[in-house]
Amino acid sequence: MRTVAVLGGGIGGLAASYYLCKSPHVTKVVVVEASSRCGGWLWSTRRADGAVFEHGPRGIRPAGAVGRNTLNMVDDLGLEGEILPVTSSHVASKNRFLYVGGRLHRMPSGISGLLRIVPPFSRPLLLSVAMEILVKKRREEDESIHSFVSRRLGMELADLAVDSLCRGVFAGDCRKLSVRSCFPLLYHAEQRRGSLALGFMLGSGPGPVVPPGPLAQRSIKESWAQWSLRRGVESLPESITDFLQQSGRVELHRDAAVRHVCPSASGWMIHLEDGVISADHIISALPAKALSSALPPSCQLLIQELQDIPTVTVAVVNLEYDGSILPVTGFGHLIPSSEDQGLLGVVYDSVPFPEHNRPDGQTTRLTVMMGGAWFQEEFGAPEMATQEQLLARATEAVRRHLGVMASPIWSRVTLQRDCIPQYYLGHHRRVESMRSFIRKNNLSLSLVGSCYDGVSVNDVIFSGRTAVEQLLGT
Structure with a gap:
């Protein structure tokens, strides 16, 4: 295997690239990312005063084979000293609370x-x-x-x-x-x-086997429930990116959207806005709809299946309040759809990860998540929703649910468009159909990422590893 192109520099594409670089059988890896940054939905804001806010996943679970796999990667990247563990006794x-009938229930x-x-x-x-x-x-x-x-x-x-x-x-x-x-x-x-x-x-049947490395063994011994990193979860994709660039085998293209891909005698020709890349194999970590628009007409069945995977948009509102303002302590609370369709949940970020608070003066960090499958119904088309509207809805939820009458001293509204694929009935058949089409047509193509085999950070990373192992026959 001479050259493998990885389309998409989110955590799935970075993970696949990481595992490719671990193999002596791959000569060159070309990573193509449409935006100016890698990491996808793993996105942290680090303020100058030391506070950290997450706009996507915030705590990663260590449990199971996929959890151990991620911790083994973290260990290998030298991030063990950055880990912020939250034990099961914390x-x-x-x-954890539910907001039902106008009040919080533990x-x-x-x-x-x-x-x-x-x-x-x-x-x-x-x-x-x-x-x-x-x-x-x-x-x-x-x-x-x-x-x-x-x-x-x-x-x-x-x-x-x-x-x-x-x-x-x-x-x-x-x-x-x-x-x-x-x-x-x-x-x-x-x-x-x-x-x-x-x-x-x-036990409900065999699953993947991943021996625990030193960090995963520590997580078992100390009974971790979740973990983050001192500078936010974006440190993980940043460290993978550094590893790739130092490997000497990776060519990384940022601000390089894939226009279309065409089969060639040796594999694929990948057309970007400002050039063409040739590769023997493609690992696509693009969102399903983005890949569907890049494939040639000969892949019409695959294109249709990719387009049929729906996604939802989530508004993430980070809030910071002066002092200790929570009436309860815990991870946060969720809201059933019967109570309020527009509000999904509120995370009490300062409780599991007080290390992300600014070091001087006591503050409380919260994240309000809104929309999802109900976004259009509650807020209209994503392009029409204003930051003022979303911030007002979030602060009102904090006031009503937690009794916080003060205004936040800092806020940030992030609209994560089409961020979570929805696995509706028959999703497993759709994924099987896509991979069957790829095999039958001898396409040098692998599908990884949250659109197929799980939406968690651990699942997405493991999908990158699985694709590489299948490609290299290891």
């Missing part, structure tokens, strides 16, 4: 929380789990998350907890999202064990 891990945690009735739920959660074992397995190929959870655990959990969770993770509607694609562990637990409880106790 108040931000134990206290989500049940621990055995005592599962055994008793905890508002807004009308019965102990352990009862729902115990009854779930008796629910008959269904053999449908796919099902919405809401249908799956209401069938197995009850309508109340689906309407409140799972509806809110899907809004927090996917900014999406659990009545449309696929349980098989969004929560494959739940789907396979039912299919292979007949029950979620049995699936978690006995």
